[in-house]
Amino acid sequence: MSARAECARIAAGQGFWGDWLEAPVLQVEAGPIDYLVMDYLAEVTMSILQKQRNRDASQGYARDFVPLIGRILGTCIDRGIRVIANAGGVNPLSCRDAVFDVAAAAGLAGRARVGVITGDDLLERIDELLAAGIELRNMETGEPLESVRGRIRSANAYIGAAPIIEALKDGADVVIAGRTTDTALTYAPMMFEHGWAPDDWDKLAAGVVAGHINECGAQATGGNTGVDWRAIDYSEIGYPIIESFADGEFVVTKHDKLGGRVTVATVAEQLLYEMGDPSEYITPDCVADFRTIQLEQEAPDRVRVHGVRGSSATDQLKVSVSYLAGYKALGRMAYSWPDALEKARAADRTIRGRIERMDLRFDEIHTEYFGAGACHGPLAGPLGDDLPEVELRIGVKHSNDRAAVERFTREIAGLILAGPPTATGFGGGRPRVQEMVAYWPALIPKFQVQTRVEVEVVP
Amino acid sequence: MIVRLLDIAHARSGDKGDTANIGLIALRPEFYPILVKEVTADRVKAHFNGVCHGLVERFELRNLMALNFLLHNSLGGGGTLSLRTDAQAKTFSAALLRMEVEVPDELGDVIEGRPRGGG
Known part of the structure; x- marks a missing residue:
């Protein structure tokens, strides 16, 4: 050797x-x-x-x-x-x-x-596999892949x-x-x-x-x-x-x-x-x-x-399928001392009130106060009341109503002149609507996946 | 005496979908039995009250002087579905190290951090 x-x-x-x-x-x-x-x-x-x-x-x-x-x-x-x-x-x-x-x-x-x-890459083979009785059920929920068939973005073993x-x-x-x-x-x-x-x-x-x-x-x-x-x-x-x-x-x-x-x-x-x-x-x-x-x-x-x-x-391989699961957007606005956290909380109430009056519906509205427990949440313990600044981070998501998420993105800038004082940190412009891509873990019999290897000299 | 896990262990965390995975490792061999005894799945579930909305699983790795925890339903959907800053559970390690546990007084000499209360 x-x-x-x-x-x-x-x-x-x-x-x-x-x-x-x-x-x-x-x-x-x-x-x-x-x-x-x-x-x-x-x-x-x-x-x-x-x-x-x-x-x-x-x-x-x-x-x-x-x-x-x-x-x-x-x-x-x-x-x-x-x-x-x-x-x-x-x-x-x-x-x-x-x-x-x-x-x-x-x-x-x-x-x-x-x-x-x-x-x-199994993306082009999904119909063939489903027809052959390979259901590609979600390993965690047991659902058949059919339920997200039209929204699949990628599929790989x-x-x-x-x-x-x-x-x-x-x-x-x-x-x-x-x-x-x-x-x-x-x-x-x-x-x-x-x-x-x-x-x-x-x-x-x-x-x-x-x-x-x-x-x-x-x-x-x-x-x-x-x-x-x-x-x-x-x-x-x-x-x-x-x-x-x-x-x-x-x-x-x-x-x-x-x-x-x-x-x-x-x-x-x-x-x-x-x-x-x-x-x-x-x-x-x-x-x-x-x-x-x-x-x-x-x-x-x-x-x-x-x-x-x-x-x-x-005798199986894991398959990762990704599919479009909806839309989300995240708005941010920072507030400085004094009373930074209190101002950020008032801004959050303002946004939520406006969302309600416009009757915009979301699957989730999530608020964090960055600099005041965004990472550890309730585990962070008591916060000082003299924080130099706090950033409000408010996010929304919806499984199909892109327009509602788009409308939400226009609400953040309204806080600059028409909300609690010392609003700042908005240089990045209004939030973008992002597609949410979800993962569908599944299993496939190994014999269904044939790999091919080509080795060539650089021409 | 009472110490924080930060004083007797280190940790690393990450995500798998909506599940947070936290590895907790004893800083010295004599601390490992304390982790096994004190840091139960039930205590971790209670510690992450309001964050972890599912089951907590615990696995023992005596070979690494470590415990591995899976905190299900903890990341607001996980991956790109999450609206959380820490959608990938990167800071759950530090959050776990906030936990306070009882250790024998005679270990005080080898614990580098400052004991809290009781000591």
Whole structure:
């Protein structure tokens, strides 16, 4: 076995679309790595990308990825670093074409291989699936998908490691996927490097744990940590790197010269993030038991992870469907001392009174006083009566009456001259009506989802 | 003596739909049994009175000296459906750390924060 296969270094570069742009560049340039993996897709991202594709058939992917590849691909090819990202969104083929263009412009035509994975997108197949008796019932409510059929915006299956591994076997330097699971971006190269069998459940579960640590970027290396945060240098924070070994153990670390911190505390916090039931963390490739994870600080900024146990995968994939669920708008107005909170409350009563007189009906009207308990609500305890300023935040939503929400947006500005004194902070203009996109989690038998992998040399 | 959870634990929170997920981790191994005993699902439900409108589930992770909580029906619909500033439950971690719990007096020496009342 080569030295390379004994330890594969898998570096996280993005935790969501909009994450720090310099992070993946630093992962490539500030020290040795073998893989750069980037997660661009949150549930809300898929519906936004679908909207962009509907407007322009060549769009629908994470556009940040393309100029990034232009910046780093030459270095990656020189150093043998392979890039894996779910940047393809709802249009992986167009993302691939854009990557071809930017790679060619960087002088890499004929030198770089780009793989693209398709088959996760089920939007065009909904009728076919429903006709075949796949009901795609809501996992939480049990309702059949039929009830929101006309309002569906996107539908994607969360796919696993197999197509990524296939692309790596085919020599891809860059692998572009659509809706892969976030964790597969990390454990697919671990399986590939170490030659793990697809039913070696404990090793796969270890890979899933590594993936969960990588998938939110710097949240594993000091971002958002509650322990001694003042001592952390965030300005050039190092994102996590997994040093993976063939026996399933791995070390979480970061580049020495970058900021941040890797401790049992920072890793444990990320493990608990959106964990759900720790006894069964379900992925397409195995079910991991997070109660078996052992963490050990083996050196500064190095946490060893071992002991992970897993069990067999289920025969279904999760599907995320997004659908239009209505309209909302949020109005804001700030008030200064004296009596800032009292003024904001009077403004809230004013708006609500006007809504009532106009007989506008909403599903919900929600008021918060930012600076006076907006985050923790009743848990915030007693507030001082001498606050320097408070912002009224009043939001409304309706499942279909866009006009009512639109009318509400005209009411906020009326407070500027015709409400309680010291109203300010309205420079952003009147609120926008926003579409509310809801998620419909469902399951689909695995055999219904056929992925396709194409690997081609940059033309 | 009575201390805040902030003095003996750290936490991380996020969302899954309308459910808030809060991980609570003991700052030292000797604090973990206190979390297990004091921070029950019922106490968390009562602590988030007016915020959490559904069931509270608790899971124990002795390996991480941690408890994981799921607070259902807590985010005004969750995701883009929510009108809340903290629609993604990012600050629920800190809100949980406001809770006050009873700890043995002999642990006073290893608790960095300042005990409140009783101590």
